[in-house]
Amino acid sequence: MTGEAPRRRFRPVWPSLLDRTGPTNDDCSVATVSTGSAGVKAAGLTKSYGAVQAVRGIDLDVPPGETVALLGPNGAGKTTTIDMVLGLRHPDAGTVTVFGVPPATAVRSGVIGGMLQTGSLPDHLRVRELISLVASYYPHPLSVDDVLRLTGMGDLAERRTTTLSGGQVQRVRFATALVGNTDLLVLDEPTAGIDVEGRHEFWQVMRGLASQGKTVLFATHYLEEADAFADRIVLMAHGRIVADGPATEIKAKVGSRTVRATLPGVDLESLRALPGVTNVERHGDAVILSCSDADAALPALFARFPEVRDVEAAGGSLEEAFLELTAGDDKPGPEGLVAQ
Amino acid sequence: MSGATHVRYEILRSLRNPLIYGLSIGLPLVVYYAVTSSNRHAFVYAAGVSFPLYFMTGMAAYGAMFAAIGPGGRLARDRARSWTRQLRITPLRARTDYLAKVLAAYLVVLPAIVLVFLAGVTLGVRLDAAQWFEMTGLLLVGLVPFVLIGLILGHVIATDALVQVMGWIIVFFALFGGAFGSLFNKGAMLTFVKLLPSYWLVHAGASALHHGDWPTEGWIVLACWTAALIPLAVLAYRHDTGEA
Numbered sequence: 001m002t003g004e005a006p007r008r009r010f011r012p013v014w015p016s017l018l019d020r021t022g023p024t025n026d027d028c029s030v031a032t033v034s035t036g037s038a039g040v041k042a043a044g045l046t047k048s049y050g051a052v053q054a055v056r057g058i059d060l061d062v063p064p065g066e067t068v069a070l071l072g073p074n075g076a077g078k079t080t081t082i083d084m085v086l087g088l089r090h091p092d093a094g095t096v097t098v099f100g101v102p103p104a105t106a107v108r109s110g111v112i113g114g115m116l117q118t119g120s121l122p123d124h125l126r127v128r129e130l131i132s133l134v135a136s137y138y139p140h141p142l143s144v145d146d147v148l149r150l151t152g153m154g155d156l157a158e159r160r161t162t163t164l165s166g167g168q169v170q171r172v173r174f175a176t177a178l179v180g181n182t183d184l185l186v187l188d189e190p191t192a193g194i195d196v197e198g199r200h201e202f203w204q205v206m207r208g209l210a211s212q213g214k215t216v217l218f219a220t221h222y223l224e225e226a227d228a229f230a231d232r233i234v235l236m237a238h239g240r241i242v243a244d245g246p247a248t249e250i251k252a253k254v255g256s257r258t259v260r261a262t263l264p265g266v267d268l269e270s271l272r273a274l275p276g277v278t279n280v281e282r283h284g285d286a287v288i289l290s291c292s293d294a295d296a297a298l299p300a301l302f303a304r305f306p307e308v309r310d311v312e313a314a315g316g317s318l319e320e321a322f323l324e325l326t327a328g329d330d331k332p333g334p335e336g337l338v339a340q
Numbered sequence: 341m342s343g344a345t346h347v348r349y350e351i352l353r354s355l356r357n358p359l360i361y362g363l364s365i366g367l368p369l370v371v372y373y374a375v376t377s378s379n380r381h382a383f384v385y386a387a388g389v390s391f392p393l394y395f396m397t398g399m400a401a402y403g404a405m406f407a408a409i410g411p412g413g414r415l416a417r418d419r420a421r422s423w424t425r426q427l428r429i430t431p432l433r434a435r436t437d438y439l440a441k442v443l444a445a446y447l448v449v450l451p452a453i454v455l456v457f458l459a460g461v462t463l464g465v466r467l468d469a470a471q472w473f474e475m476t477g478l479l480l481v482g483l484v485p486f487v488l489i490g491l492i493l494g495h496v497i498a499t500d501a502l503v504q505v506m507g508w509i510i511v512f513f514a515l516f517g518g519a520f521g522s523l524f525n526k527g528a529m530l531t532f533v534k535l536l537p538s539y540w541l542v543h544a545g546a547s548a549l550h551h552g553d554w555p556t557e558g559w560i561v562l563a564c565w566t567a568a569l570i571p572l573a574v575l576a577y578r579h580d581t582g583e584a
Contacts, residue, residue, distance in 0.1 A: 086429045087428075087429070088425065088428060088429065107428075107429055107430070107431065108431050108433070109431065110430075110431040114426075114429040116422065116425060116426060116429070118422055119421060119422030119423060119425065119426055120421035120422065120423070121421065121423065122353070122414075122417070122418050122421065122423045123353070123417060123421075124353040124356040124357055125349065125352070125353060129349060129352070132345070133345060133346065133349045134430060136344075136345035136346065137346075137430040137431050137432045138430070138431060173426075176426070180430070186429075
């Protein structure tokens with residue numbers, strides 16, 4: 001129910017926005033890119049900065065209309081990957097295409113809206129002027145007023161860009177990514193520096209966009225964001241993809257709860273047979289159960305072994321999955337700190 | 341895509357920059373009045389023109405040089421804010437951006453020149469319409485290298501050092517070009533200053549007075565500077581945008 005609430009509150013806003021896209025820039029002489037074909041496709045991407053291997057051969061496939069989170073700690077190679085998707089960096093090896101064409105072509109034809117990880121706004125402009133300016137670059141922009149309202153900048157439209165707070169700058173940067181009305185949105189840690197409320201509003205807007213069939217690729221190190229918002233999570237660590245699948249699948253893969261209990265002399269095979277249990281270890285009188293579904297395992301444990309004592313359950317968050325998946329990989333070393 | 345909106349906002353941003361008014365309009369006007377008021381009847385024999393006219397072109401060139409490098413300063417500020425990087429992921433073409441910046445530079449240069457000319461008129465400079473137009477035209481042509489120098493510096497110099505560096509570069513060109521009065525009348529140094537684009541900027545006044553006395557040498561010097569600076573600007577752009 002709570003998960004549904006934002007969608008419902010959002011709906012009245014979005015259709016009105018779609019009806020009122022801004023004036024078409026008819027004189028746009030842009031190459032036509034068929035957005036019906038594959039969204040973002042990357043194969044064997046590698047990128048090094050000197051001796052530092054930021055991205056070590058990744059394959060990425062974001063079908064049109066899907067929302068994919070690139071999740072990983074700092075130094076995982078997320079930003080380098082996104083820069084290559086946007087054509088800002090050239091891969092050392094491997095290929096990347098956006099809607100079937102090279103990134104630079106896609107950028108020129110106005111099908112990509114992007115929000116980079118860092119950056120501020122040009123000076124000597126008002127907020128509305130800046131959004132209008134960026135809108136003028138795209139063939140079919142949204143209405144500037146709607147974008148201002150959507151990003152909560154309506155009241156600040158006449159403010160100079162240099163007088164805004166950090167959170168407001170971030171909203172304007174988001175607005176400049178949105179106003180192009182592009183089929184693909186690529187956002188690099190878009191909610192960094194935004195407070196909890198602002199973050200909530202941000203994802204409400206993004207849900208509306210995703211429901212309109214936009215393709216969204218975003219990087220984040222907020223596990224809850226990736227979990228709550230993405231159709232799919234691509235987990236990166238040390239320049240590699242260590243897991244790729246629906247958020248639930250990634251949780252199930254390693255997000256096992258560990259159940260500890262005191263159960264002397266028990267037959268391990270009968271424990272292993274319990275529903276939701278994937279592995280069992282014995283440490284003296286204690287047993288440790290790894291569970292893919294602890295909700296099923298615990299009642300079964302109590303029913304089958306009423307004498308069980310000292311039961312503790314731990315883990316199971318995406319955070320844990322994250323740590324488990326990334327810990328086993330080769331160590332980042334000093335380069336991990338700068339690979340972003 | 342249409343560059344009209346981009347051009348409009350480039351001009352708007354130029355006009356909203358207070359430095360423009362101080363350096364490219366205020367400073368030359370103040371210096372012009374201060375120096376010329378007491379020398380309004382003097383004559384510059386080397387150039388063959390009256391001192392008010394001679395110093396008018398000098399100060400117009402001085403102010404115009406500051407106005408011409410303005411877009412370079414804006415580029416550096418946008419670069420420091422990573423805005424140039426953001427622009428690279430929009431459909432805006434680099435050449436549209438550059439054309440807009442050059443156009444904006446010239447639209448800001450014009451009032452800077454015209455105001456110094458008006459000051460000249462108040463101190464007794466009299467030319468016919470053709471001469472005014474010719475002088476303005478020659479100044480605008482002579483500014484091309486300075487627009488390019490501004491853009492190159494905007495790509496390679498950090499913002500906090502930029503005002504210093506640009507200031508000294510302009511003062512160097514203005515001083516040796518003769519904007520404050522010609523420094524050399526003969527010898528190797530004259531040969532040297534004649535290789536500076538600013539020499540020909542300052543020379544625009546004398547040329548206009550003598551109708552078309554703008555030697556081929558002037559065209560060659562300006563063309564060489566422009567031809568040398570364009571590849572440098574391309575290099576600076578490539579260096580700045582990393583791997584593009």
